[in-house]
């Protein structure tokens with residue numbers, strides 16, 4: 001694994017990316033809302049921990065989101081050549097890592113598919129998927145691994161159906177997604193995993209082009225005639241990867257968190273109208289994106305009194321920003337489902353703000369509500385300390401979550 005922080009840094013890697021317990025995040029912030037950070041390769045960049053400062057960087061056109069060799073997960077969206085090597089440039093269509101005007105052109109082609117209205121129209125269908133998985137879980141008896149039976153399948157089924165990917169083909173992308181998001185995967189393995197998913201998506205694009213008119217986002221995208229085949233392949237891959245691992249970890253870690261905060265869980269059970277806010281608060285409190293967003297200055301720029309030089313890398317620390325007392329007064333280290341939590345940066349900010357956030361919100365609202373309606377006495381089936389945490393992954397969460405209920 002490439003270490004992000006070297007020994008000379010005032011902050012350890014655990015300070016930055018360990019589970020954000022009370023105190024840890026605050027300590028990082030005390031160093032400064034923006035502070036210097038030495039990356040493992042010697043580059044001296046910055047870590048941004050203040051909520052206002054994170055938003056300022058993410059909304060400034062003076063930063064690029066392009067390839068950054070200082071980031072341990074940088075290889076994820078590289079273009080892989082036919083001989084399996086990376087060309088050290090972002091794969092065309094991966095608009096998450098592209099700047100305007102390419103970013104604007106490509107994002108626009110998908111925007112209409114992810115509006116609040118469009119997503120609300122899908123809520124009955126998403127409810128059916130959730131209920132199906134819960135019925136399956138119940139059929140297993142009185143215990144199950146919630147990640148395997150519920151948290152991962154729900155968003156995977158949803159994004160597969162939306163994209164027109166056969167869910168039975170999930171073995172062709174699920175394990176490789178995990179490899180690509182792991183901090184322990186070697187660069188060679190990352191590229192192999194990337195190449196396999198790209199091949200799978202390339203085949204899918206070819207099939208959709210051969211049989212146009214399908215009722216899915218990819219078919220609609222191809223029908224616009226906007227993207228090249230390579231762009232469409234990588235856009236679809238981005239949606240597939242971004243669309244299931246993230247929401248799955250919110251469902252898994254969110255359930256674990258609620259089970260560990262019984263008073264908060266009671267609020268959710270007794271006041272169903274709190275769910276919209278509860279989802280925002282869980283997003284704020286859990287801040288599952290731990291390695292980024294990351295930006296590189298394209299010119300000298302002053303942020304909050306600091307002179308950021310062209311070429312400096314800036315790492316946004318989402319957990320710290322989301323617990324910044326300047327933005328979330330009271331006790332930002334506490335989970336409080338009634339707190340006004342909107343405005344958190346868990347979905348990012350600025351032009352790259354999460355395209356799928358309305359979809360993710362609906363999946364979480366329906367997912368948490370129905371889970372605790374169906375299993376009101378859901379409980380952990382192992383000691384909380386024994387739950388395997390995803391400390392080695394770019395997206396935080398639980399690897400598995402053994403739960404039990406009365407039959």
Ligand code: HEM
Nearest residue numbers: 095096242243246247250293346347348352354355356360
């Ligand atoms: C709880 C679940 C999710 C979380 C925490 C999350 C988080 C994020 C964050 C922080 C960004 C901004 C990255 C940056 O600025 O560098 C982002 C971008 C993005 N997300 Fe999500 N996401 C979630 C769910 C989804 C879903 C369900 C989809 C797709 C269906 C999705 C698709 C995208 C895409 C396409 C982008 C790139 C947007 C752009 O560059 O314009 N995400 N997400």
